[in-house]
Amino acid sequence: MPKVTYIEHNGAEHEIDLPDGWTLMQGATLNGIDGIEGECGGSCGCATCHVYVDEAFLSKLDAPSENEEEMLECTVSPRESNSRLGCQIKVTDALDGIVVRMPEAQS
């Protein structure tokens, strides 16, 4: 199972093993990590699973869809060049070890 490291805004780190094909949003919400909300259930409809992806992994991700681009304009914390929505990133072996940081606020 691919491993994901979540770093909360206060610096707290969580290492989580995620089943192949599950999303970064699910890994956080299902393991009690508070910095991600995922209100819409993973349909790219609320921008409350905003994460900053470690630069080393950015190039391994598919570019955001048009819909994700639109929702990224709606994040509460500032959008940076490495901002993504956690519900749109499915974890696979190619992303094993990925590190994501949580923003100060989601809503």
Place this chain on the structure above:
Amino acid sequence: MFRFDPYSPEFDADPFPAYKTLRDEHPCYWSEEAGMWVYSRYADIVTALNDWQTYSSAKGNLVDELPNRAGNTLGTTDPPRHDRLRALIQKAVTKRALDHIVEPCRTACQTHLDALAGRSSFDFVNDYSSNVTVDLLFYLFNLPKEGQQTVRDKAVLMVQTDPKTRQKAPEHIAAYEWMANYAAELVAERKNNPGDDLMSNFITAEIDGEKLKDREVQLTVTTLIMAGIESLSGFMSVFALNLADHADARRRLAADPSLIPDAMEESLRYNTSAQRFKRCLQRDVEIHGQQMKAGDFIMLAYGAANRDERQFENPDVYDIDRKPKGHLGFGGGVHACLGTAIARLACKVAFEELLARYPAFERVEETLPWVPSSNFRSPMRLELSVG
């Protein structure tokens, strides 16, 4: 010998023991009655929702699908077209785009509560929640005021299935066709006189330079009306039932309305009205010792997943302090309910107003009549005593 019959009224009255047997002993179960496989464990359902390539919605998402609907609505279209369609509506229904519905919704709640003055009991479903959701939907779509009651009656009927024949009965299909015609007339009217309402924007939209198909627009609008009226009212009814059955929770909410959202999320986990939806396998899949074939249908029992002890501790306890993130009360993945923000906002307002007026209420009937539906579970009637 265990049998799982999602059509039996006994099962609707209390599906949770059967769900537990499914999860523990038959996590991939072939239901003769439904003619499809049943997933009941949280992890299996999340995996299916994530993998739309394998678990397609294009052959229909209702357990008993309505004629000509599959492939013509958001919920019955797979990506990438689904994503393009959804993007046309999504922005209008995000939380921050919905501030404008709060006051109309609150006014509707107050009007329908005012009408109950002096009564010692009332029917939450028919006297309150369905009236509020009809008003709200008519506001959102800017619909002509006449015929509100008929639209609601048809919305309630079209989600039902005959429990004996295990099929849509002629009156259910007739209600659906009535609604599709109602939508078609609205669409035609908005095409001629587009406003800046949600429906006009959808009708005039294009994907890849092409107008949406008429049938697609009509049936998507039909589904949005059904969901906006019947699914939202069902969600509120189940929440009211939980507060009637859990007096401590109700007292805490009445004393501190800021707890309403947490209690609502727990309702979505505990007994969501959206109990079961359907997918179609696009390849052979082997799971839990069962060999399923491409083309087989699978029922995803969200109501069972939400009670999975592998995911939620003490799942059979209604605990408003739980904050159950990741519940499947609105489904999940690309097809997660489009109206989550509307539903949460409207339900919050409806219960702020209800509890301000009636901080104490109790169930009158021990046994409830449940809407006969293979997808949804909510009471047809919920008499509450407030005197």
